[in-house]
Amino acid sequence: MKTTRRVIQFGFLALTLVGVFVVRGNAERWCPFGGVEAIYGYISEGNMLCSLGVSNFYILGAILLLTLLLRRVFCGYMCPIGTISEWLQSGARRVGIRPIKVPYGLDRGLALLKYAVLVIVLFITYRASELLFRGFDPCYALLSRHGEDITVWTYVVTGAVVVGSLFVVMPFCRWLCPLAAVLNPFSRFGLTRITRDENACTDCGECSTACPMAIPVDKVKTVTAARCMSCMDCLDACPTRGEGAIAWGPPKTLGRSWPQAVLVVVMLLLVSAAVGASYAFPLPSFVKMRDMQPGESAPPAPAVVELEIENLTCRGKATLLWYFLDRDDEFAIKGYLKIEAWPGPGQAKTRISYDPTLTEETAIKEAVTEPYFDLVEQFWRPSPFRIEGYDPLDLDD
Amino acid sequence: MRLRMVLVCLVVGCLTTVPGRAQADSSEEAAKLGVEGRACLAKADLEGAKKAFKAAAKADRENEEYRQLYAVVRRVIKIREALADEKDAEKWAKTAGALRGFYYEHEIYREALALDRQAHAKQKTTESAVMLAETQLELGMNAEAANLLGGIDDEAMTTEAWLLLGVVQARRGEMDAARNVMKHIPKPDEAGPGVLFEMARLHSLMGDQDKAAVALTKCFKSTPPSRLDAFKAYAKECKDLHGLIAHASFAKTMETKSKVKESKCSGGTSCGKCPSKGGCASKKKTGAKPADKKTCGHEKDKD
Numbered sequence: 001m002k003t004t005r006r007v008i009q010f011g012f013l014a015l016t017l018v019g020v021f022v023v024r025g026n027a028e029r030w031c032p033f034g035g036v037e038a039i040y041g042y043i044s045e046g047n048m049l050c051s052l053g054v055s056n057f058y059i060l061g062a063i064l065l066l067t068l069l070l071r072r073v074f075c076g077y078m079c080p081i082g083t084i085s086e087w088l089q090s091g092a093r094r095v096g097i098r099p100i101k102v103p104y105g106l107d108r109g110l111a112l113l114k115y116a117v118l119v120i121v122l123f124i125t126y127r128a129s130e131l132l133f134r135g136f137d138p139c140y141a142l143l144s145r146h147g148e149d150i151t152v153w154t155y156v157v158t159g160a161v162v163v164g165s166l167f168v169v170m171p172f173c174r175w176l177c178p179l180a181a182v183l184n185p186f187s188r189f190g191l192t193r194i195t196r197d198e199n200a201c202t203d204c205g206e207c208s209t210a211c212p213m214a215i216p217v218d219k220v221k222t223v224t225a226a227r228c229m230s231c232m233d234c235l236d237a238c239p240t241r242g243e244g245a246i247a248w249g250p251p252k253t254l255g256r257s258w259p260q261a262v263l264v265v266v267m268l269l270l271v272s273a274a275v276g277a278s279y280a281f282p283l284p285s286f287v288k289m290r291d292m293q294p295g296e297s298a299p300p301a302p303a304v305v306e307l308e309i310e311n312l313t314c315r316g317k318a319t320l321l322w323y324f325l326d327r328d329d330e331f332a333i334k335g336y337l338k339i340e341a342w343p344g345p346g347q348a349k350t351r352i353s354y355d356p357t358l359t360e361e362t363a364i365k366e367a368v369t370e371p372y373f374d375l376v377e378q379f380w381r382p383s384p385f386r387i388e389g390y391d392p393l394d395l396d397d
Numbered sequence: 398m399r400l401r402m403v404l405v406c407l408v409v410g411c412l413t414t415v416p417g418r419a420q421a422d423s424s425e426e427a428a429k430l431g432v433e434g435r436a437c438l439a440k441a442d443l444e445g446a447k448k449a450f451k452a453a454a455k456a457d458r459e460n461e462e463y464r465q466l467y468a469v470v471r472r473v474i475k476i477r478e479a480l481a482d483e484k485d486a487e488k489w490a491k492t493a494g495a496l497r498g499f500y501y502e503h504e505i506y507r508e509a510l511a512l513d514r515q516a517h518a519k520q521k522t523t524e525s526a527v528m529l530a531e532t533q534l535e536l537g538m539n540a541e542a543a544n545l546l547g548g549i550d551d552e553a554m555t556t557e558a559w560l561l562l563g564v565v566q567a568r569r570g571e572m573d574a575a576r577n578v579m580k581h582i583p584k585p586d587e588a589g590p591g592v593l594f595e596m597a598r599l600h601s602l603m604g605d606q607d608k609a610a611v612a613l614t615k616c617f618k619s620t621p622p623s624r625l626d627a628f629k630a631y632a633k634e635c636k637d638l639h640g641l642i643a644h645a646s647f648a649k650t651m652e653t654k655s656k657v658k659e660s661k662c663s664g665g666t667s668c669g670k671c672p673s674k675g676g677c678a679s680k681k682k683t684g685a686k687p688a689d690k691k692t693c694g695h696e697k698d699k700d
């Protein structure tokens with residue numbers, strides 16, 4: 001079982017590294033915690049935080065469902081930080097470093113820190129509408145290829161996690177990870193459990209010793225602790241598993257363990273579904289609509305123009321695009337106006353809805369590309385946007 | 398065999414160096430045209446600038462800066478033409494404001510002067526007089542500015558008008574009159590960055606470098622971080638501040654940091670300090686931020 005888990009961990013880590021360093025994609029868009037950070041802004045204002053996309057919501061949804069079914073398998077099988085932390089610990093054991101056994105009470109106390117981290121991160125992120133904590137995030141250090149906003153603190157935290165992992169089993173995951181704080185309530189009610197048959201159990205305590213999450217498995221009949229990540233290390237360690245002392249599955253399956261393949265199949269299915277849905281149903285990550293003035297009403301059938309816009313890379317640029325559309329000079333668009341955009345590298349899809357009785361498609365294109373004088377800042381803003389198939393500058397005439 | 402190797406190397410070499418060389422040539426050509434365009438702008442030759450920036454944008458199509466300069470100059474020429482025929486007073490004022498913004502951005506004060514004169518002739522308000530006086534001061538037309546501001550009734554004077562009057566009086570050596578103006582000026586704590594800058598100018602011209610340093614420090618503190626460097630650069634060049642520049646406190650004043658909270662996302666033409674710059678894969682060359690070109694000493698107070 002351990003080998004299967006290692007293979008899956010390796011697969012996800014390799015996928016992440018290839019995505020980041022070979023494909024050089026924006027791996028942040030696949031981070032479930034990004035979905036947690038972005039949800040408030042998306043609901044209240046209709047736009048995602050910078051550099052995130054709606055794929056974060058799909059992957060978050062899949063991970064939450066997965067946690068409801070199989071507990072914190074994300075941590076035990078998929079998360080790169082969890083994997084690296086565990087592997088560092090195994091490496092340390094091999095060279096003779098014994099893990100420090102943190103007293104149970106202290107471990108439980110420290111575990112509360114992650115809720116404080118979650119509250120602080122979300123409060124500040126929601127208020128600032130920016131990912132201000134990225135500069136402290138060890139995962140971001142890996143995913144961003146040393147992105148521009150990486151600070152020395154990123155590496156201080158990362159270094160602390162790396163060194164800590166050599167001496168304590170998964171310290172970040174147990175005590176500090178805000179995603180773990182989000183997953184825990186779901187995991188608490190998770191469908192599958194580790195169950196122990198007290199009649200077959202010899203009370204050797206091997207399961208508890210093996211548990212990376214320091215759960216006292218040998219003291220309970222059913223592991224309800226939210227931090228269980230269905231890693232099955234306790235099953236592996238149990239000398240009387242064959243006699244049914246310990247099993248994994250829905251609680252009723254006492255003594256009859258479900259095969260780990262069930263977990264693997266469900267996990268891969270849900271993750272693939274989330275990735276597929278991100279491409280099949282790509283919700284816009286920036287939505288904005290003009291407030292209607294008194295006496296104005298939305299047209300019964302708004303016209304829609306879909307444009308491929310270059311340099312619409314992030315939320316900031318999408319906001320700027322809105323300013324260009326919502327201008328009040330001779331290129332002003334009258335009446336109803338709505339923008340749905342999918343900012344990203346290269347050409348970004350943008351859907352603009354307008355009132356066809358008051359404006360026409362060319363006017364939309366002109367509004368996007370013509371410079372305007374910013375009255376507040378008192379300077380000319382040239383448009384950084386280019387529309388595919390439309391060049392207002394006619395450089396070749 | 399060896400000959401074939403040499404030939405292959407030559408062909409591969411040509412194939413790889415020729416496009417690179419051509420690209421370097423076109424970038425150099427574009428840069429030259431860009432310099433030409435800016436020189437035209439400095440001479441208020443907008444048509445010449447338009448032509449040069451268009452050619453630069455054509456020579457280096459990947460360079461956003463020339464495209465954007467061309468687009469702006471082309472647009473400014475259009476609104477300048479439209480201004481002559483504009484009958485609606487409100488629209489005229491708005492368009493003139495945009496045109497003036499362009500002239501100030503590129504320090505074309507002669508054109509701004511003509512425009513401000515036209516605006517003041519039409520509007521005859523304290524605001525239009527202040528704008529005209531501001532440009533006159535830029536051009537060193539102190540007597541005209543003194544005349545203009547001195548002609549405004551006391552009740553119609555605004556803080557800005559008093560400040561400019563003080564500056565022009567101090568420039569002309571009328572120190573008692575300038576000192577008299579000070580009683581109309583708000584306390585530094587109540588003023589915005591534009592007023593604070595003018596206050597620093599006035600104090601410095603009157604020889605009170607400590608007060609000038611206090612006003613300038615407060616001015617820098619209340620300037621958004623994205624604009625601070627440009628503001629400081631302008632202050633360093635400002636002739637009215639030469640007393641302060643020579644004073645011991647100036648170096649410390651220049652170290653002042655902004656206290657204004659500003660989103661790290663520039664949302665503008667350049668990604669600037671955007672936290673996602675590393676991740677958003679926006680690798681396009683972008684133009685200089687227009688805000689950086691701003692002559693902050695002349696901006697309106699937004700408070």
Ligand code: SF4
Binds near residue numbers: 075079083174
């Ligand atoms: S606790 Fe957090 S960092 Fe650790 S494995 Fe789970 S998600 Fe990853």
Ligand code: SF4
Binds near residue numbers: 228
């Ligand atoms: S209880 Fe068992 S399955 Fe759960 S985390 Fe501990 S060792 Fe893994």
